[in-house]
Amino acid sequence: WEVTTLLKLNHLSVHYGAIQALKDVNLHVEEGEIVSLIGANGSGKTTTLRTISGLERKSGGEILYQGKDISKTLASEIVKLGISHVPEGRRIFPRMTVFENLEVGAITRKDKENVAKDFQRSFELFPRLLERKNQLAGTLSGGEQQMLAIARGLLARPKLLLLDEPSMGLAPLIVEEIFNIVRDINAAGTTVLLVEQNAHLALKYSNRGYILKNGYIDLEGYSKDLVNNDEVKKAYLGG
Numbered sequence: 533w534e535v536t537t538l539l540k541l542n543h544l545s546v547h548y549g550a551i552q553a554l555k556d557v558n559l560h561v562e563e564g565e566i567v568s569l570i571g572a573n574g575s576g577k578t579t580t581l582r583t584i585s586g587l588e589r590k591s592g593g594e595i596l597y598q599g600k601d602i603s604k605t606l607a608s609e610i611v612k613l614g615i616s617h618v619p620e621g622r623r624i625f626p627r628m629t630v631f632e633n634l635e636v637g638a639i640t641r642k643d644k645e646n647v648a649k650d651f652q653r654s655f656e657l658f659p660r661l662l663e664r665k666n667q668l669a670g671t672l673s674g675g676e677q678q679m680l681a682i683a684r685g686l687l688a689r690p691k692l693l694l695l696d697e698p699s700m701g702l703a704p705l706i707v708e709e710i711f712n713i714v715r716d717i718n719a720a721g722t723t724v725l726l727v728e729q730n731a732h733l734a735l736k737y738s739n740r741g742y743i744l745k746n747g748y749i750d751l752e753g754y755s756k757d758l759v760n761n762d763e764v765k766k767a768y769l770g771g
C-alpha cells in the first residue's frame with residue numbers, strides 16, 4: 533500500500549499588486565486525505581485555493597498536481613485534469629433550477645453515460661436536491677445552496693475537491709450534515725482540501741491540517757495533534 537502525493541505546493545508565493553498574499557507556502561495533499569487549511573480572515577486561505585485552480589497566478593514557486601506543474605495551466609484545463617473548486621459564498625446560479633445548476637457542473641465532460649450515473653449519485657448523497665430539482669436555486673435555503681454547490685463540484689468527477697468555507701453562515705446542525713457528506717465523498721475516493729475558519733470543525737473532519745497566518749504556514753500536523761496544541765487552542769479554538 534503506497535501513499536501517493538496528489539498535490540504539492542512548493543515555495544508558493546502570490547501577490548496582489550504590492551500586497552503579498554502568500555509567502556513561501558509549502559503544503560502537500562496525499563491521495564485519499566482530507567486536509568484542512570485554517571486561518572484568520574485575510575490569512576490567504578481563499579487565495580491558496582484560487583491559485584491552485586488557476587484563478588490567480590503565482591509570483592513564485594510551483595504547484596505540482598500528480599507530479600506536474602500546473603501553475604501556468606488554464607483554469608478550464610485544470611478542471612479537466614480533475615481539480616474541482618467549490619468557491620466561498622457558493623456562487624450558484626439563482627435563476628436557474630437545481631437541475632440546471634448541476635448540468636453546469638458536468639459541462640466539460642464528454643462521457644455522457646457516466647454523467648447520468650453521477651447525477652444519480654449526487655441525488656443519493658443529497659436527497660434534498662432531488663426533492664427540489666425543478667426549484668429555482670435562489671429559493672433554496674443556505675444549507676441547500678451549499679449542498680448544491682458541492683454536488684455541482686462533484687459533477688466534474690474530481691480527484692481533488694477544493695472546498696472553500698462550506699460552513700459559512702450555516703446553522704450547526706446543517707453544517708454537521710454537510711461535513712458528514714463530505715466525509716462520505718472522501719470515503720468514496722475523492723481527496724479533499726478544505727478551507728475553514730471554523731477550526732473545530734476542520735480539525736474534527738480532516739486527517740491533517742495547516743495553519744496560515746499572514747500568508748505563511750505557521751503550523752502543520754495531524755489534526756488530532758493540532759487540536760491539542762496550546763498555540764492552536766489559544767488562537768483558533770477559543771482557549
Ligand code: ATP
Pocket residue numbers: 548551552553571572573574575576577578579580729
Ligand atoms: P477570508 O476568510 O476573509 O476569505 P482568506 O484567508 O481567504 O480570508 P484571502 O481572501 O486569500 O484570505 O486574502 C489574503 C490577502 O490578500 C488579504 O490581505 C486580502 O486583502 C488580499 N486580497 C485578496 N484578494 C485580493 C484582490 N483581488 N486584490 C487585492 N488584494 C486581495
